[in-house]
Amino acid sequence: MSDPDPQQSMEALASPRVRAQLDEDLSPRRLALRRIAAANRLLIEDMVGTQVDPGDLDAVADELEALGERFRHDRPRSTYEGMAEAAMAGGAIEAFFDHSPLIGLANPLAPPIRIEMGEELVTGRVTFGAVYEGPPGCVHGGFVAAAFDEVLGTAQTYSGAPGMTARLKVDYRSPTPLHVPLVIEGRFTRREGRKIFTEGRILDGDTVTAEAEGLFVTIDPTKFRELAEGFDRRIAGDQADDA
Numbered sequence: 001m002s003d004p005d006p007q008q009s010m011e012a013l014a015s016p017r018v019r020a021q022l023d024e025d026l027s028p029r030r031l032a033l034r035r036i037a038a039a040n041r042l043l044i045e046d047m048v049g050t051q052v053d054p055g056d057l058d059a060v061a062d063e064l065e066a067l068g069e070r071f072r073h074d075r076p077r078s079t080y081e082g083m084a085e086a087a088m089a090g091g092a093i094e095a096f097f098d099h100s101p102l103i104g105l106a107n108p109l110a111p112p113i114r115i116e117m118g119e120e121l122v123t124g125r126v127t128f129g130a131v132y133e134g135p136p137g138c139v140h141g142g143f144v145a146a147a148f149d150e151v152l153g154t155a156q157t158y159s160g161a162p163g164m165t166a167r168l169k170v171d172y173r174s175p176t177p178l179h180v181p182l183v184i185e186g187r188f189t190r191r192e193g194r195k196i197f198t199e200g201r202i203l204d205g206d207t208v209t210a211e212a213e214g215l216f217v218t219i220d221p222t223k224f225r226e227l228a229e230g231f232d233r234r235i236a237g238d239q240a241d242d243a
């Protein structure tokens with residue numbers, strides 16, 4: 001048997017985000033969710049600027065609407081509900097990140113960004129498709145900011161006490177191209193009390209397309225549970241109003 005890859009082992013220990021992107025120990029349900037998300041992601045990408053004959057567009061819409069019926073819910077949902085089967089997914093937090101809109105392999109909106117963690121540097125690897133277009137041929141600035149939020153949000157974990165994004169500053173240096181493998185770097189720079197400072201950049205080859213600084217504020221972990229409970233109460237209130 002070959003020796004374990006030390007880098008791989010460290011990554012597996014380092015962050016639930018990294019663990020969430022491994023293909024190990026997944027339940028059949030979670031594998032199927034990832035497969036559905038991948039097919040859905042490809043469909044969305046292919047449909048942007050589709051060359052389908054205009055005469056066929058209504059037939060395509062009919063097919064999609066029929067498929068959509070199978071997934072329709074009677075109320076808004078949070079993926080926190082998916083944590084009920086988290087034990088099979090390898091842990092609650094991994095199940096959560098599997099649904100992330102940036103890195104989640106079970107979320108069709110996620111490009112997805114692939115996260116690696118070195119000793120001091122987080123590296124996100126991503127290729128944005130046409131669905132993320134802002135300026136012609138380039139990534140929409142909001143998705144550039146979202147990508148930083150995710151990568152810097154991972155880098156802040158080096159502080160040992162991660163929190164929520166309080167402030168994100170982005171400098172757009174040059175247009176960030178679509179359809180090109182990009183590298184997003186994130187670093188933890190310092191901690192002052194509850195404040196965690198990070199910085200990062202996006203690279204298209206040697207070209208820096210954007211730079212960012214992120215401030216995160218450590219929170220009590222129970223705050224996430226309170227957010228989930230608040231969501232449940234809001235939904236229950238909406239349903240009572242509808243009754």
Ligand SMILES: CCCCCCCC(=O)SCCNC(=O)CCNC(=O)[C@H](O)C(C)(C)COP(=O)(O)OP(=O)(O)OC[C@H]1O[C@@H](n2cnc3c(N)ncnc32)[C@H](O)[C@@H]1OP(=O)(O)O
Nearest residue numbers: 149150153163164165166167193194195215217218219224
């Ligand atoms: C499971 C893990 C998921 C992780 C996801 C992380 C990435 C995300 O996308 S999080 C989502 C986006 N972020 C949010 O929704 C956060 C919304 N904001 C909040 O909940 C609160 O404002 C929060 C938690 C950031 C800070 O509130 P609170 O805990 O009351 O801290 P507060 O006392 O106001 O501030 C603490 C310190 O941070 C500073 N600070 C807070 N916000 C800012 C800000 N926007 N700019 C500069 N400084 C700030 C304060 O000045 C204070 O500094 P000091 O200690 O020197 O006096």
